[in-house]
Amino acid sequence: RDWETPLDSFDTLVVLSNRQPYRHTRDADGSLAVDRPTGGLTAALDPVCQRAGGTWIAWGDGDGDRQVVDENDRVDVPPTDPSYTLERVWIDDDLADTYYSGYSNRLLWPICHGAVDEAKIRPGDYDGYRRVNERFAERVVPHVSGESLIWVQDYHFALVPAMIRERVPPSTTIGQFWHVPWPKPETFSRVPQARALLDGLLGADVLSFHVRRFADRFLTCVEYFLDDASVDWDASVVSYDGSDTQVVAVPLGIDADEHARRSQNLDDGVYETLSAELSIPDGTLLGLGVDRLDYAKGIEERLEAIETLFERRPRWRESVTFVQTTTPSRTDIPAYAAYGKRVRRVVDRVNERFGTDSWQPIVYTESYLTRDQLTALYRNADCLLVTSLADGMNLVSKEFVAASVDETGVLCLSDQTGAHDALGDVANTIDPTDRESVWRTIDDALRMPVREQRVRMRTLRARTAERSLSWWMSTLFETFAAATPDRSISPQG
Ligand code: F6P
Numbered sequence: 128r129d130w131e132t133p134l135d136s137f138d139t140l141v142v143l144s145n146r147q148p149y150r151h152t153r154d155a156d157g158s159l160a161v162d163r164p165t166g167g168l169t170a171a172l173d174p175v176c177q178r179a180g181g182t183w184i185a186w187g188d189g190d191g192d193r194q195v196v197d198e199n200d201r202v203d204v205p206p207t208d209p210s211y212t213l214e215r216v217w218i219d220d221d222l223a224d225t226y227y228s229g230y231s232n233r234l235l236w237p238i239c240h241g242a243v244d245e246a247k248i249r250p251g252d253y254d255g256y257r258r259v260n261e262r263f264a265e266r267v268v269p270h271v272s273g274e275s276l277i278w279v280q281d282y283h284f285a286l287v288p289a290m291i292r293e294r295v296p297p298s299t300t301i302g303q304f305w306h307v308p309w310p311k312p313e314t315f316s317r318v319p320q321a322r323a324l325l326d327g328l329l330g331a332d333v334l335s336f337h338v339r340r341f342a343d344r345f346l347t348c349v350e351y352f353l354d355d356a357s358v359d360w361d362a363s364v365v366s367y368d369g370s371d372t373q374v375v376a377v378p379l380g381i382d383a384d385e386h387a388r389r390s391q392n393l394d395d396g397v398y399e400t401l402s403a404e405l406s407i408p409d410g411t412l413l414g415l416g417v418d419r420l421d422y423a424k425g426i427e428e429r430l431e432a433i434e435t436l437f438e439r440r441p442r443w444r445e446s447v448t449f450v451q452t453t454t455p456s457r458t459d460i461p462a463y464a465a466y467g468k469r470v471r472r473v474v475d476r477v478n479e480r481f482g483t484d485s486w487q488p489i490v491y492t493e494s495y496l497t498r499d500q501l502t503a504l505y506r507n508a509d510c511l512l513v514t515s516l517a518d519g520m521n522l523v524s525k526e527f528v529a530a531s532v533d534e535t536g537v538l539c540l541s542d543q544t545g546a547h548d549a550l551g552d553v554a555n556t557i558d559p560t561d562r563e564s565v566w567r568t569i570d571d572a573l574r575m576p577v578r579e580q581r582v583r584m585r586t587l588r589a590r591t592a593e594r595s596l597s598w599w600m601s602t603l604f605e606t607f608a609a610a611t612p613d614r615s616i617s618p619q620g
Pocket of ligand 1: 167281306
């Protein structure tokens, strides 16, 4: 489908996100280095902005970034072929601690992922969050002209839509995409500012989630917490404070063709070099995990299930190797630092228990992997393990499927991921809360005949290709265009 058309409905596109798509640093000799922060959100939106142009406003990382921007904090990206403008918002360390490490990731992240024991709020965290939301909302205003689309991303900016709404002309369309799960009302009620967050989000014309499950939980929370809002469940619209918010479920996809092409064209040498570097032995089956180091990903539970597998099924010893790559993240938050230690401890224990002179059951790395190296792992893996306890989407599962160009390999997928709603019944479903089910599913995957792998993988690949990144984009932009408000007449007439 063509996604130029719906984009053309708007004169200006402004995207807001916490994480930036490109980070600039200066090497010791003054030369410029550019890298791309990890994360599904930035990887997905960058190609969209490359096609659409416009401005992307995000938190700048530090001095490196400051040295490359103009007096308005702007730089054109991507560096090789600039097509849109990245505008940085600077946040000092104390404020970032309250907004990002505090309210966003000590409170909202665990609440949205149902990890209530990890949810903490410190004095000042909400105030910092509100101040940063305000700062971002203010930065949008100068960009608004004509029919503008302002597209706010994720849980870092729940208050922003209402803040923008107060500051821009009525012809402006505001969209918000919530990339993480939306919690059940009993969990959401633990947020002291529950009403303020709902009020902020309902400033948007369109609020999107990955899957219907999350959208419905949101509507339930609106009914539960906001007496003066009314929910039309059939139309999935909330009427509140004189305007409507359309609540939709549009699952984020990947550019499946691009992943398949990369995999198809990949030189075998990439895997040979990487497996030598990581000491992945030849001739064993390969189980793979690729995650940000986060308790919501169920990495510790997965490694424990692998331990049980080797205990109960000794036949797999020395004949399957599990590669776990993790990207450390949010390490100044105690829950993350503690989780990293626990994960490494399980790896050591399993390797000590079952390892031999020539084989380690778990090859664990926190090193940065290039896209080619990751593709090489996907292509060579016999099964991918996604055991998230809760996950908005999980694009790793889709990337694995797209890279499996020979149509073999087994996807073991937690039923708590958004990806499972889309791909579910042909994947090997894992119930991450049932420890028995995790190791048994891995066992089944390792024994699956190639013919059955092919049947399942073909369907997974077709679904991934159909609900691609461009499908996501056109569907959302059509929704934005359809929801574009006619506010020329005020509610009072
Ligand atoms: O929506 C989840 C998300 O914000 C994604 O961008 C990405 O998966 C991850 O969290 C990145 O986390 P952080 O920006 O805190 O490193």
